Amino acid sequence: PPVIHLKDYRPPEFLIDRAALHFDLGLEETAVHAELDLRRNPAAKRGDGDLYLDGEHLELLEVALDDRTLPPAEYEIREDALVVHRVPDRFRLRTRVLIRPADNTALEGLYVSGDMLCTQCEAEGFRRITYFIDRPDVMTRFSVALAADAERFPVLLANGNPVGEETLEDGRKVARWDDPFPKPSYLFAVVAGDLAAVSDRFTTLSGREVPLNIYVEPENTDKCDHAMRSLKAAMRWDEERYGREYDLDVFNIVAVSHFNMGAMENKGLNVFNAKYILARPDTATDMDFAGIEGVVAHEYFHNWTGNRITCRDWFQLSLKEGFTVYRDQEFSADQSSRGVKRIEDVRMLRARQFPEDAGPMAHPVRPDSYIEINNFYTATVYEKGAEVVRMQANLLGPERFRKGTDLYFERFDGQAVTTEDFVRCMEEAGDIDLSQFRRWYAQAGTPVLECADSFDAHTGAYTLEIRQHTPTTPGQSTKLPLQIPFAVGLLDAAGADLPVQLDGETEAPAPGTRMLALREAVERFTFVGLDAEPVPSLLRGFSAPVIVRYPYTDAQLTFLMAHDSDGFNRWDAAQSLSVRLLLELVAESDKPVPEAYIEAVGRALKQDDADADQALLAEVLTLPSESYLGDQMTVVDVDGIHRAREQLAAAIGEQLRDALLGVLERNQEPVEYDLSPAAMGRRALRNAALGYLMRAPTPDIVERCRAQFEAGHNMTDVIAALRCLVDADPEHVGDAGEQALTAFYQRWAEDPLVLDKWFGLQAQSSRPDTLERVEGLLEHPKFTLTNPNRVRALIGAFAVGNPLRFHAVDGAGYRFLADRILELDPLNPQIASRLLYPMTRWRRYDEIRQALIRAQLERILEVEGLSNDVYEVVSKSLG
Numbered sequence: 001p002p003v004i005h006l007k008d009y010r011p012p013e014f015l016i017d018r019a020a021l022h023f024d025l026g027l028e029e030t031a032v033h034a035e036l037d038l039r040r041n042p043a044a045k046r047g048d049g050d051l052y053l054d055g056e057h058l059e060l061l062e063v064a065l066d067d068r069t070l071p072p073a074e075y076e077i078r079e080d081a082l083v084v085h086r087v088p089d090r091f092r093l094r095t096r097v098l099i100r101p102a103d104n105t106a107l108e109g110l111y112v113s114g115d116m117l118c119t120q121c122e123a124e125g126f127r128r129i130t131y132f133i134d135r136p137d138v139m140t141r142f143s144v145a146l147a148a149d150a151e152r153f154p155v156l157l158a159n160g161n162p163v164g165e166e167t168l169e170d171g172r173k174v175a176r177w178d179d180p181f182p183k184p185s186y187l188f189a190v191v192a193g194d195l196a197a198v199s200d201r202f203t204t205l206s207g208r209e210v211p212l213n214i215y216v217e218p219e220n221t222d223k224c225d226h227a228m229r230s231l232k233a234a235m236r237w238d239e240e241r242y243g244r245e246y247d248l249d250v251f252n253i254v255a256v257s258h259f260n261m262g263a264m265e266n267k268g269l270n271v272f273n274a275k276y277i278l279a280r281p282d283t284a285t286d287m288d289f290a291g292i293e294g295v296v297a298h299e300y301f302h303n304w305t306g307n308r309i310t311c312r313d314w315f316q317l318s319l320k321e322g323f324t325v326y327r328d329q330e331f332s333a334d335q336s337s338r339g340v341k342r343i344e345d346v347r348m349l350r351a352r353q354f355p356e357d358a359g360p361m362a363h364p365v366r367p368d369s370y371i372e373i374n375n376f377y378t379a380t381v382y383e384k385g386a387e388v389v390r391m392q393a394n395l396l397g398p399e400r401f402r403k404g405t406d407l408y409f410e411r412f413d414g415q416a417v418t419t420e421d422f423v424r425c426m427e428e429a430g431d432i433d434l435s436q437f438r439r440w441y442a443q444a445g446t447p448v449l450e451c452a453d454s455f456d457a458h459t460g461a462y463t464l465e466i467r468q469h470t471p472t473t474p475g476q477s478t479k480l481p482l483q484i485p486f487a488v489g490l491l492d493a494a495g496a497d498l499p500v501q502l503d504g505e506t507e508a509p510a511p512g513t514r515m516l517a518l519r520e521a522v523e524r525f526t527f528v529g530l531d532a533e534p535v536p537s538l539l540r541g542f543s544a545p546v547i548v549r550y551p552y553t554d555a556q557l558t559f560l561m562a563h564d565s566d567g568f569n570r571w572d573a574a575q576s577l578s579v580r581l582l583l584e585l586v587a588e589s590d591k592p593v594p595e596a597y598i599e600a601v602g603r604a605l606k607q608d609d610a611d612a613d614q615a616l617l618a619e620v621l622t623l624p625s626e627s628y629l630g631d632q633m634t635v636v637d638v639d640g641i642h643r644a645r646e647q648l649a650a651a652i653g654e655q656l657r658d659a660l661l662g663v664l665e666r667n668q669e670p671v672e673y674d675l676s677p678a679a680m681g682r683r684a685l686r687n688a689a690l691g692y693l694m695r696a697p698t699p700d701i702v703e704r705c706r707a708q709f710e711a712g713h714n715m716t717d718v719i720a721a722l723r724c725l726v727d728a729d730p731e732h733v734g735d736a737g738e739q740a741l742t743a744f745y746q747r748w749a750e751d752p753l754v755l756d757k758w759f760g761l762q763a764q765s766s767r768p769d770t771l772e773r774v775e776g777l778l779e780h781p782k783f784t785l786t787n788p789n790r791v792r793a794l795i796g797a798f799a800v801g802n803p804l805r806f807h808a809v810d811g812a813g814y815r816f817l818a819d820r821i822l823e824l825d826p827l828n829p830q831i832a833s834r835l836l837y838p839m840t841r842w843r844r845y846d847e848i849r850q851a852l853i854r855a856q857l858e859r860i861l862e863v864e865g866l867s868n869d870v871y872e873v874v875s876k877s878l879g
């Protein structure tokens with residue numbers, strides 16, 4: 001398959017100013033009639049005189065140019081295009097095509113989910129609906145007429161504003177929609193179905209009343225409150241923080257059960273994976289609720305960052321995604337605890353983006369090339385992209401950043417632009433030189449900062465030396481130094497912040513954090529006015545997406561964990577301490593857990609008093625995951641890591657039993673369910689404590705756990721208890737785990753999103769027979785390969801969420817995954833390709849496992865007719 005390069009970008013030869021589409025909707029067969037107003041793009045070079053329209057899986061019935069039906073000699077149908085020969089400079093083209101939604105298992109273009117019809121067009125799905133110039137720099141005014149059986153499809157939705165509805169004599173209904181804002185085809189959407197609406201209104205800053213609707217299958221109308229609340233909060237926040245108002249007469253959201261990713265920001269008609277809309281306290285966990293708030297906001301924010309201003313080409317994807325993730329992260333931080341949100345975001349960046357940056361698929365925030373663009377909706381483009389925007393926001397400060405975004409919105413409204421255009425706005429409005437900073441967009445890999453220090457007791461001068469280097473990544477062997485905002489604090493022996501005064505400065509600043517600007521490969525900073533050697537607190541607030549190395553002693557980490565004024569670094573010190581200890585336990589299996597460590601955890605537990613931040617405490621108490629620990633090793637020791645982590649958790653559970661029981665007592669669930677950050681924090685902390693206690697359970701604790709499960713007060717508590725019961729040694733809990741699983745199934749068999757949790761939990765169990773069980777579940781009547789959520793819940797959870805069993809040294813896990821990928825690829829290449837991720841990391845394992853994984857990758861590569869999606873990831877992984 002061809003490789004697409006950024007350097008080959010050329011403006012489109014033709015533009016489409018207007019498109020009028022008429023759909024005759026049916027599940028089996030849909031007819032699409034398109035009327036396109038085309039003209040030659042004055043900014044583009046003249047090509048061969050032919051018009052190329054993208055189109056895939058379309059059955060062409062008719063093509064007419066300026067009302068003249070074209071004879072076959074005047075056009076050519078290719079597998080992926082319609083070529084119309086020698087067209088004039090300005091003309092109207094009409095096409096009529098047939099498509100087959102019910103056969104569309106890829107879930108791109110128009111497809112069927114349950115009884116409804118819906119679309120997904122980003123990145124290149126519109127070409128499966130009709131012939132078009134399907135690229136983001138062609139911005140078109142769309143009007144749409146939808147005709148369908150009025151009984152089966154009473155709700156007919158498209159982008160923009162509704163402009164009329166009529167019922168025809170034959171029992172069909174026609175709905176017309178008009179979108180006044182020119183948009184690229186990837187933002188196109190239609191939905192048809194027998195849906196119920198949950199409705200509300202929002203009054204914009206300028207006083208316009210906008211009806212808001214969330215469309216769901218009728219049985220789900222009692223699960224939309226949280227999504228609606230989140231939407232209204234997001235609309236208000238965008239007005240207040242960015243001065244951005246909503247711009248259409250109506251805002252619609254639809255929740256669908258079959259969806260490849262989280263959601264889609266189609267103009268005025270956001271389509272969501274039901275997982276990111278539907279929630280009730282008894283069906284969704286606190287994490288689910290937080291996910292809904294974040295994704296609803298994210299898609300809404302795209303209306304300005306993505307839709308009004310879009311990407312020139314797909315290499316610019318982070319222009320809209322990085323910025324919009326930054327916006328949704330800040331929004332969520334404002335809704336609850338900023339500190340905890342930052343920890344969660346960094347945890348996720350380190351868990352997903354750092355490994356990507358260190359693996360065979362590493363690419364810059366603005367990639368240089370791709371085979372399949374769908375493979376580049378990555379943690380790098382999204383989450384690292386958000387960090388790159390955050391660094392600019394921090395460099396400029398809130399006021400100048402706002403001036404920068406105002407300028408960006410004003411200058412580029414209605415256009416398709418580049419990350420360079422964004423940076424230039426920041427530069428102009430911020431009056432700052434970002435020329436070196438731009439490398440963050442172009443250079444892949446995670447920079448490493450090696451820090452060393454020295455203290456001169458005579459002069460009171462403390463010197464910090466920082467060396468930055470970025471490891472090479474595929475196709476990028478030379479790396480240049482980056483501009484890195486590096487936030488530093490210095491602590492005195494009592495744990496208080498010292499003034500961070502640079503040599504040469506006459507006056508000491510107030511004690512606190514100092515932002516250093518790194519630019520060179522090696523930099524030295526000397527701080528003066530110190531009575532004794534300070535303890536450095538480095539990269540406060542995670543001021544840049546880098547790895548810091550500094551030879552802290554255990555005592556220093558414990559000290560920072562207790563005293564650092566920066567909440568993020570208190571947590572990070574605790575993480576570093578746990579990682580270090582766990583790696584020691586991996587290396588030396590009979591090493592006892594040091595008392596100092598248990599004491600430090602005990603001290604942290606004592607902070608659980610009335611005014612503590614329980615959510616933060618829960619984060620501090622959470623041990624690094626098995627995969628994160630693996631990332632810290634030269635060769636991942638799958639079994640050793642699991643054993644060490646269990647050993648440490650059991651030691652905490654045993655030795656701090658009373659303190660943990662105290663946490664359970666103090667943080668009992670009130671009768672009245674509450675979704676406030678404080679209540680969520682209490683649940684997180686209590687369940688963390690329960691997790692430890694259940695590692696070394698006495699009958700009374702097992703009983704407590706079972707009672708929590710049975711009380712069924714809310715899904716957060718139910719799942720936490722169920723997980724403990726399923727993972728516990730049957731020697732301690734008997735068949736309580738099995739019983740709980742059965743009870744859970746009986747209660748929730750008909751709620752797909754909750755049932756996904758049931759599949760997922762079993763797939764993640766550390767029990768030795770998990771793979772067999774997962775294989776058995778493939779045959780379960782409720783399992784299907786055609787629902788991505790279900791696939792992720794069972795197969796994805798096993799491959800990514802269960803390193804111990806997936807990496808079993810007999811290779812059965814690898815064979816299992818490869819088999820599933822080969823089954824899925826012909827059905828849904830995007831989902832098949834996503835499942836490859838754990839195998840892309842094969843070089844990180846021992847020789848036996850390396851050979852086993854490689855053999856499966858090679859086996860996949862040999863299969864004929866592989867999708868571009870899977871081909872690209874497998875070939876790059878082996879290459």
Ligand code: B3K
Nearest residue numbers: 122123261263264374377
């Ligand atoms: N823009 C979509 C993602 C589309 C993925 C296409 N494979 C959702 C989002 O980022 O908001």
Ligand code: ZN
Nearest residue numbers: 298302321324
């Ligand atoms: Zn997005």
